[in-house]
Amino acid sequence: MSATKPARIEPGGLRELGLLNWVIAKIGARAIRAPRFSLFHVLGQHRLLFLSWLPYSGILLGMMSKLPVQDIETVILRVAHLRNCEYELQQHRRRARSKGLDADLQARIFEGPDADGLTDRQRALITATDEFVVTRGVSPQTWAKLAQYLTRPQLIEFCMLAAQYDGLAATITTLGVPLDFPD
Structure with a gap:
């Protein structure tokens, strides 16, 4: 995304994400060494979809992946x-x-x-x-x-x-x- 485009859905906080997704987003931010993991703070606002997408995405990123x-x-x-x-x-x-x-x-x-x-x-x-x-x-x-x-x-x-x-x-x-x- 270009830095000049405004966010259509602002990254959410605890209220928008719910406790579980907020904790996951915080852990993710720590893992990438950033104050916030914007993708998680946006996608996490669709609570069930985020929780469904996360393991699938994790597998593709190397957690149990078949690809090097x-x-x-x-x-x-x-x-x-x-x-x-x-x-x-x-x-x-x-x-x-x-x-x-x-x-x-x-x-x-x-x-x-x-x-x-x-x-x-x-x-x-x-x-x-x-x-x-x-x-x-x-x-x-x-x-x-x-x-x-x-x-x-x-x-x-x-x-x-x-x-x-x-x-x-x-x-x-x-x-x-x-x-x-x-x-």
Whole structure:
């Protein structure tokens, strides 16, 4: 989200989130080292949906994931870049750095599958992500290439991950979720 867009739903507090979601949002903020986890403070206002979405999202982020965390972050960064979602980019640039994707590799991910210095696996992931987000599918050629690197469960998870972060980017942008960090 651009910093100039106003929030359509302001981040809530204890009253709007309820005790459980407020506590989860506070724990989340501590985990990302921010005063507030805006996404949780917004989505948490739909109490049941938030509690349903949280474990699903956690699985896709690496908690019991079938995909290596570097693959996960590659896909998320590429989706966020394609969707111009500054909130996702801000969150996942930091997380990706902590998982071994330095600034140079992130720049190559943003440049696209033809960037110098990418592995064949990274090229396959980025190409498949581009196709998935832009065309809502993956071509047979790209699927065959991706299947050289991913198992059947990982291929399923790739689709769910790309769809989750594409939808999340749209939700964040539409709701105008404020950034968590001043940079």
